[in-house]
Amino acid sequence: MSADDQNAQEAVTFADLGLSPKVLAAVTDAGYTTPTPIQAGAIPHAVQGKDVLGIAQTGTGKTAAFVLPMITRIEKGRARARMPRTLILEPTRELAAQVEENFIKYGKNHRLNIALLIGGVSFDEQEKKLERGADVLIATPGRMLDHFERGKLLLTGVEILVIDEADRMLDMGFIPDIERICKLIPFTRQTLFFSATMPPEITKLTEQFLQAPVRVEVSKAASTGVNITQRLVKSGNKGWDKREALRNLMREEDATLKNAIIFCNRKVDVSELFRSLVRHGFDAGALHGDMDQRARMAMLAGFRDGKLRYLVASDVAARGLDIPDVSHVFNFDVPIHAEDYVHRIGRTGRAGRLGKSFTIVTKSDAKYLDAIEKVTGNKIEWHDGDLSTVVQSEGEDDAPRRGRGAPKRGSRKEESGRPRRARASEKPIRNPVADVVEEAVMQHPAPTAPAETQSPPPAQKVRREEIRSQNARRKDAPVERPEPRPAEERATANTHRGRRKPDDMADGTVGFGDDMPDFMKVAVKV
């Protein structure tokens, strides 16, 4: 490449990409002048209506790479009732909500009707938005198909289809849904397709559903960024050992720790660790897929706004979520799949900043650790001596005061499942923010119960009856759940489900009155 070419490339600005003046103005207002490689590569083609195959990780500016040209292209024209003009499919609810935020930010000079169709929230409002005519429809596949089957949605008017995070959709078993949806949309559409990797199934999908796509590939972010300091931390096998190791680490790092995500492999452990950290006075929140949708939103908002310094999370938070400025990532568990390690620690050290990651390792993690070191291609240093120096703690798991014989896996969780009131005398919770949040996460009777729960439309009522009869044997089985849930999982569920009246929890913050932090109120609007 000549020096001139290089200069020319450096000189690329958003103004050179063919975006409309109104979109450009919004981009400028947001403070951006220079597009990222994926944006510079994809936008010029996308604004011309071409199909694009974008191969890019999250954190590369991928979302704006489709949002900006889409707004440009739908400037003219209006949506008709139940016939959205564009459809964006996302694998998780949070990602979908995040894309909506992007449309709001960059569409501020337009009058866009945006509809967000995700599970876990009421159908009513979503239907209203569809009825009004959506310029932009953002959805997770399940809820979208649900609306479609109810006849609330016609896909024949879709001009632009976006499939985001295709490889993750594959992991999650969404590909049949995606194929079905693709077939429902006219062939004359424009398709923008994004995936971080291109396994054979995904390649097949692109061959089937893209027409002469422009392929834009941005250099794979070095599997683990050089600006992330990675360390391993030894620990005994027990949950108790690991939690103590984590707390020590958190205290050690306190001076330089701005905020941190703490990953667990399992949802139960997210809940348990969250409760434990709160009891120890850390202002932590929690995020996993079994939580009430309102609480998920509230947690994320609280963490982003800096109201919560720690977020204990499952891998729902490992990819794609845009949480800027995370200074630390802690792996409470070694991830079972090596790629997850890369994604998790990739939540720190973004945009060239420095980041730190610590992974708590026990003797039984050896093989997973090997896999990680193989994938990332480097040996990770031990923080403070390796596993050979670990002292295993004695005793029956981490509930020593419970009688012998009792601790089946479920009963061990009793402590975390017990109502908070009973615990209050043991250890005062010193953290009001997390305390409020705990109410929201662990007891998820949506105070303004989703409308469909109160008056399900006939079709759904029938389905519910089926489920109810399936569960007839189990008196306490939640009707929404076809499968009986294991005891330990119930630690995350609402123990009062079905027993409390909505009036008892007018605003969902039982017993906290005026102490509800602002971010909770904001997030609750969903």
Place this chain on the structure above:
DNA sequence: AAAAAAC
């Protein structure tokens, strides 16, 4: 040894 996603 997992998580996620419709009800």
